[in-house]
Amino acid sequence: MTSADSHETRQVMIRLEKLTKHYPGQQRNAVDGLDLDINEGEIVVLVGPSGCGKTTTMKMINRIIEPTSGRIILNGEDVTRTDADQLRRRIGYVIQQTGLFPHMTIGENVATVPKLLGWDKSRTDARVDELLNMVNMDPEIFRHRYPKQLSGGQQQRIGVARALGGDPTVLLMDEPFGAIDPITRDRLQNEFLRVQSEVRKTIVFVTHDIDEAIKMGDRIAIFKEGSQLAQYDTPEQILTAPADDFVAEFIGRGASLKRLNLSYVGDIDPRPWPTVSVSTSIAEARETLRNAAESALIVVDEAGRPHSWVSPEELNRAGEGSSLKEIGQTPRAIVEPRATLSDALNELIAARYAVTLVVDDTGKLQGVVDIEQINDSIRSMRASAVTEARASLGGEP
Numbered sequence: 543m544t545s546a547d548s549h550e551t552r553q554v555m556i557r558l559e560k561l562t563k564h565y566p567g568q569q570r571n572a573v574d575g576l577d578l579d580i581n582e583g584e585i586v587v588l589v590g591p592s593g594c595g596k597t598t599t600m601k602m603i604n605r606i607i608e609p610t611s612g613r614i615i616l617n618g619e620d621v622t623r624t625d626a627d628q629l630r631r632r633i634g635y636v637i638q639q640t641g642l643f644p645h646m647t648i649g650e651n652v653a654t655v656p657k658l659l660g661w662d663k664s665r666t667d668a669r670v671d672e673l674l675n676m677v678n679m680d681p682e683i684f685r686h687r688y689p690k691q692l693s694g695g696q697q698q699r700i701g702v703a704r705a706l707g708g709d710p711t712v713l714l715m716d717e718p719f720g721a722i723d724p725i726t727r728d729r730l731q732n733e734f735l736r737v738q739s740e741v742r743k744t745i746v747f748v749t750h751d752i753d754e755a756i757k758m759g760d761r762i763a764i765f766k767e768g769s770q771l772a773q774y775d776t777p778e779q780i781l782t783a784p785a786d787d788f789v790a791e792f793i794g795r796g797a798s799l800k801r802l803n804l805s806y807v808g809d810i811d812p813r814p815w816p817t818v819s820v821s822t823s824i825a826e827a828r829e830t831l832r833n834a835a836e837s838a839l840i841v842v843d844e845a846g847r848p849h850s851w852v853s854p855e856e857l858n859r860a861g862e863g864s865s866l867k868e869i870g871q872t873p874r875a876i877v878e879p880r881a882t883l884s885d886a887l888n889e890l891i892a893a894r895y896a897v898t899l900v901v902d903d904t905g906k907l908q909g910v911v912d913i914e915q916i917n918d919s920i921r922s923m924r925a926s927a928v929t930e931a932r933a934s935l936g937g938e939p
């Protein structure tokens with residue numbers, strides 16, 4: 543099944559129909575007749591140049607900005623003219639500067655929506671603890687603190703916890719990690735993806751950063767000015783088959799490098815490499831290497847974990863009485879199947895080796911992956927994306 547099929551079979555959670563916003567005094571509509579379907583449980587990222595209308599689009603979904611015309615359908619229900627306060631309780635909202643209430647403790651902030659929903663104290667307290675744990679903030683330590691006693695990254699975690707308070711079906715995120723330093727941002731993005739794999743909300747995420755869009759999005763909507771949709775597709779499709787010059791330019795250079803972040807070492811079958819155990823004798827190791835096409839051996843410990851690399855020179859130099867435990871080089875460039883191909887390539891370059899060692903969760907050697915295999919994987923990804931793009935145009939595969 544292709545990714546396009548799986549999107550079609552899922553239920554639409556948010557449907558925007560001919561959604562339009564005209565700001566008084568402006569010549570053009572900020573958002574102009576936008577049609578967009580967002581499926582249940584997916585992260586859709588709205589991305590595009592400044593002023594293209596992505597924030598206006600998102601804020602119309604919870605009607606912080608009222609549409610001029612068009613309809614918003616939430617889970618099959620037309621909510622364009624229903625009570626906006628009620629609507630906002632069903633939709634979590636995370637913004638760049640967290641919007642935490644400074645005079646309230648962290649616990650009180652996270653309890654905002656449960657209180658509005660009239661939950662009793664014990665249910666609310668339990669929910670606050672659950673949410674703080676979910677975003678990796680120990681309730682015992684942080685519950686009674688105030689926002690200004692937290693770092694920017696910690697405040698942003700609380701922003702996410704608060705938005706999830708009433709267990710909303712939909713979460714709107716407006717450049718949530720925009721004001722955070724790059725290293726913390728990366729960590730928060732990873733954490734958020736972990737949280738999402740547990741909570742499976744329907745998420746609309748606005749960013750101006752295409753790399754963030756590629757990382758976070760199940761699908762990406764690339765906007766041109768006036769909220770015209772240039773392309774609405776998976777990150778893989780957008781990177782491999784951009785719909786037009788505007789999209790290609792917006793992705794920028796290095797699309798192939800960005801694609802490396804979308805495939806994993808686990809997608810490649812590691813190939814075997816001549817391997818001996820630390821207890822093997824030097825003579826036996828020499829014999830194994832002599833019969834192998836490769837130019838070095840991997841030595842594994844009793845549990846099958848990489849212990850060292852040994853070269854023919856090292857084996858020749860070693861005296862008959864010495865052990866494989868004592869000679870060779872410490873292995874580097876070790877990756878797990880969940881590492882991205884980008885991670886694997888980084889390891890290869892940093893270690894200046896020709897292959898990375900692939901290990902399982904227990905550290906046991908599975909085989910190796912080399913640069914050729916990484917290259918083949920990118921090539922086949924590109925070929926399948928082009929086939930898919932042609933098929934969606936109704937052309938010959």
Ligand SMILES: Nc1ncnc2c1ncn2[C@@H]1O[C@H](COP(=O)(O)OP(=O)(O)OP(=O)(O)O)[C@@H](O)[C@H]1O
Pocket residue numbers: 565566568572590591592593594595596597598599750
């Ligand atoms: N309150 C407002 N009054 C008048 N015009 C507005 C208002 N808010 C936005 N606009 C205009 O509407 C258009 C779309 O703005 P919007 O903020 O939705 O874009 P954006 O894609 O989110 O941009 P950015 O990345 O810069 O935040 C812009 O031309 C903007 O100047």
